[in-house]
Structure formats: structure tokens, C-alpha cells
Amino acid sequence: MSSKLPWKTAxxxxxxxxxxxxxALQLAQAGVKVAVSARSADKLLDFQNQQxxxxxxxxxxxxxxxxxxxxxxxxxxxxxxxxxxxCAAVWHPMxxxxxDAQTAIETVNVNYGxxxxxxxALMPAMMARRSGHVAFVGSxxxxxxxxxxxxxxxxxxxxxxxxxxxxxxLERAGVKITIxxxxxxxxxxxxxxxxxxxxxxxAPDAASRMIAGLARGRxxxxxxxxxxxxxxLFRKMPNQLYFLMTRFxxxxxxx
Amino acid sequence: MSTKLAWTTAWIAGxxxxxxxxxALQLARAGVKVAVSGTALEDxxxxxxxxxxxxSHGADDAAVALNAAAVIAHLGAVDLAVFAAPPEHAMxxxxxxxxxxxxxxxxxxxxxxxxxxxxxxxxxxxxSGHIAxxxxxxxxxxxxxxxxxxxxxxxxxxxxxxxxxxxxxYGVTISVINxxxxxxxxxxxxxxxxxxxxxxxxxxxxIITQLRxxxxxxxxxxxxxxxMKLLRLMPNTLFFWLxxxxxxxxx
Numbered sequence: 001m002s003s004k005l006p007w008k009t010a011x012x013x014x015x016x017x018x019x020x021x022x023x024a025l026q027l028a029q030a031g032v033k034v035a036v037s038a039r040s041a042d043k044l045l046d047f048q049n050q051q052x053x054x055x056x057x058x059x060x061x062x063x064x065x066x067x068x069x070x071x072x073x074x075x076x077x078x079x080x081x082x083x084x085x086x087c088a089a090v091w092h093p094m095x096x097x098x099x100d101a102q103t104a105i106e107t108v109n110v111n112y113g114x115x116x117x118x119x120x121a122l123m124p125a126m127m128a129r130r131s132g133h134v135a136f137v138g139s140x141x142x143x144x145x146x147x148x149x150x151x152x153x154x155x156x157x158x159x160x161x162x163x164x165x166x167x168x169x170l171e172r173a174g175v176k177i178t179i180x181x182x183x184x185x186x187x188x189x190x191x192x193x194x195x196x197x198x199x200x201x202x203a204p205d206a207a208s209r210m211i212a213g214l215a216r217g218r219x220x221x222x223x224x225x226x227x228x229x230x231x232x233l234f235r236k237m238p239n240q241l242y243f244l245m246t247r248f249x250x251x252x253x254x255x
Numbered sequence: 256m257s258t259k260l261a262w263t264t265a266w267i268a269g270x271x272x273x274x275x276x277x278x279a280l281q282l283a284r285a286g287v288k289v290a291v292s293g294t295a296l297e298d299x300x301x302x303x304x305x306x307x308x309x310x311s312h313g314a315d316d317a318a319v320a321l322n323a324a325a326v327i328a329h330l331g332a333v334d335l336a337v338f339a340a341p342p343e344h345a346m347x348x349x350x351x352x353x354x355x356x357x358x359x360x361x362x363x364x365x366x367x368x369x370x371x372x373x374x375x376x377x378x379x380x381x382x383s384g385h386i387a388x389x390x391x392x393x394x395x396x397x398x399x400x401x402x403x404x405x406x407x408x409x410x411x412x413x414x415x416x417x418x419x420x421x422x423x424x425y426g427v428t429i430s431v432i433n434x435x436x437x438x439x440x441x442x443x444x445x446x447x448x449x450x451x452x453x454x455x456x457x458x459x460x461x462i463i464t465q466l467r468x469x470x471x472x473x474x475x476x477x478x479x480x481x482x483m484k485l486l487r488l489m490p491n492t493l494f495f496w497l498x499x500x501x502x503x504x505x506x
Binding site: 064067095096097099100101102104105108112113116117118119120121123127142144145146147148149150153154155156157158159160161162163164165166167168169170171173219220235236239240242243246247 | 365371375406411412420
């Protein structure tokens, strides 16, 4: 990462592990002041002690009032947030037979609620000063509902849709928005998976691809190439063909 | 509805709109044992007169759960469960509210999850049944001004995609119903095509016919559908270029 990144202050949610932590690390190393948020204060403080430019702002993204206060605190201590990347997410593999409404609702609360609350807290100031960049970490699972992804795919599809609905409004207000749809990334989140995860990329690799795409101001960032293109194709093909193809994929997803 | 329908019992959940009322009425008239549930149900008398049983309930989770139990006790095995969509709310970047956006998601999507939790396990167990979720074409692509609703609709569509093959293995059918957002004049303006919205009665007849044929996706009217499908097929750059032009003309 060179020092030519267009941001001074970044805010990352879900930054205590996985992609979020790696994004914060790489941005901090490139000289960006990074506010890191997650529920685990201990992990964030360790991170802050290990890495210059990392500033811990512990936060539960499902707490609306706390989100607003955190945004105010970051703006006051580090300066206006130029770049916000929302990474907080949970993944509970689930199919029809083991469907549990409560787990699915909890997933909505983190994966979708964890975006809408920070977004609402950030957007007005960015629009008023006509600058800034917000990014949601979605997933290729947003492009089609996948087997075993009954809780997860819908929340990521909602983020993709949300980004589309806001894109032109924000563009007219001088603010950028990006939806990031990665395939499998080697993080603690996917360690529970009992099925094969083709074309998996490492978290550092995923983070550097994301930062490169964000620096170019892309609306949608998707990788790895094969997974992203396959899922785009799935999205565009007729339903019946998609269901036929995933029926043959299904044994991969069964446990 | 002339000939016999495939369902003995039907539950229309969240029946606050004209479309869901029509669905309940037409199913009841065709001899299906219908239970209708929802908050603030208007004109319960005409539904009851047509033979449907109305279960009105409060908005909190406990009331919804209690009510679902009452519906199931009344119907016995639920053959057809239709989860209807709540009314639409316009929201754009300037009017964006975290609370409002989350509330819309809770009403449109989380309520469906709660409902599925009450009917799906029994259907899987007995190896039959049909679930239909009313989403909307707004879920195919996000238009300006639909920041609260479109994500919830996209989530519903995705949910049916994720469940479809699994349920088929257990003999359970799932369908997604995607009407054009009929209430929203703004949404109609944003469309490149001018189309007379289909009446709730005609829409209900169309839905029942297509569900009977076990169609996965029931979407209408035709021109809006073609338009939205094309927008979904095209790359983002072209999609946003077209939207930008359309929106600048509307001012």
C-alpha cells in the first residue's frame, strides 16, 4: 500500500477480527487514521497498542444510541470520517430443516442493522460537506440465495439493494458508495463450514483488493474472479436453470 | 375460481392490503378454509361473510406468536401459507433514518421469518404444503427513494431462493410473488414504461392460478416485469446511467 490513499480518517466496524481487522491494519500502515469498532474492547485495545494509527472505539452496532455517540466521538477526536467500511457480520449455516427464526432475526440485526444504524449516523454530515465514502461488506451470496445460506444470503442481498437505492442520491451529494461482494475469505467466520470452499483467498489478500477497489471509487467490488463471475451468471440466469444447477451443488452443502 | 383448488386450508398472514384481502376472499369463495391474520385489519366483516376466519392481533412479537398458534389450531394442517407485504414507505438518502429502515425490515422480512418458524417445520414433517411470500419487483434492483423497502424485498426474494431446493426435497413448495409496487406513484414515474396497474382482484386471481400450477415466481404486470428483469440483467454502469437520465428528466 503506497501513501497515495485518498483518505485521512477511516472508520471500520467488525474490526476485531477477519476482514475488518485486516482492512484496518493495511489502512493504518498506509498512514490513514483508523477508528476501529467491534464489541470486544479487549481485542481492540490490544490492536491499538500494537499498531500506530489504530484507535479503539468499542461498540455494539445493534445499539442505535451508542452508534451515534461513537460517530460523534470519532469525528471529534480523529477528524471527519472520510471512509467508513461496515464489516460487522455473523454467519450461521442453516437450511430449511434446521430453520430457526430467532437465529435468522439475530443475523438481520447484525448484518443489516449493523449497516443501517451507522449509515444513518454518518450520511447527513458527509452529504452536508459533499465528501466521503461509505462501503458495505456484502458477499457473493447476495447475488443469489444459496443452499445453507438461509439466514445469511437475504441480509447480504438487502445490503446490495440498499447500496443501489442510495447510489445516485449520494453521487449528487458528492458522496461515494461501494458494495463489496467477496467470495470465501479465510477468516474465523468461515471456520465453522463443513463444506468445500473453492477459490478461498486470505484475509490480507481480500483487504488489499478491497482497498484498491475503494481507492478507484468502484461501486461494486467482487472477487475472486471465478466465484464472482459464476455468481453473477447465477443471478442472471432463469430461476429454473439456477435451481437445477444448485441441486447438483447441494451435496456439497449438506453435512 | 371454478375447479377445485389444491389446498384445503390457507393462512393469509399480514393481511393489511387490498391484494391480500382479495386473495383471502377468492380462496374462501372457492371453498378453501381460510384464516386471515394481521394488525389493524379493516372490514373484517366482509371477510367473515365470505367464510374466512379473522385473527386480529397486536404488533408485539408475543401477540404475533400467540395468534399464529390460534390460526394453526383453527386450520389444523396449513396447506397454503401466504405471507403478505405491509404498506410501502418512501425513503431516500436525505430522509434516511436508521430506525425507520430497520422498522421496515422488521415488518417486511422479520415477520415472515417468524411466520415461517410457525408453519415450515410441520410442512417439512408431513412432506407437503405450499408457502408463498409476497415480495416486490423493487427487490430486483434498487431505485432511488426505495431505501427502506427494496432491501427488505431483495431479502425476501433471496430467502425463497435459499429455501427452494431444500424444501422441494421434503415435498414442500415455495413461491415468491413480485408485484410492481402499486401504491407508489413515484416508483411508477421512475419506470421507463407507462402501465396501468393491475387491479387487486385480477392480481389475486392471477396469483391463485399460478400458485396452483406451483410456479416459483409470480410477477406482474408484464411490462414492468420485463423492464425490471432487463435492469437486473444489465451491468451496473449501464443501469446507473439509465437511472441517472431518467431521474434528471423527472427533476
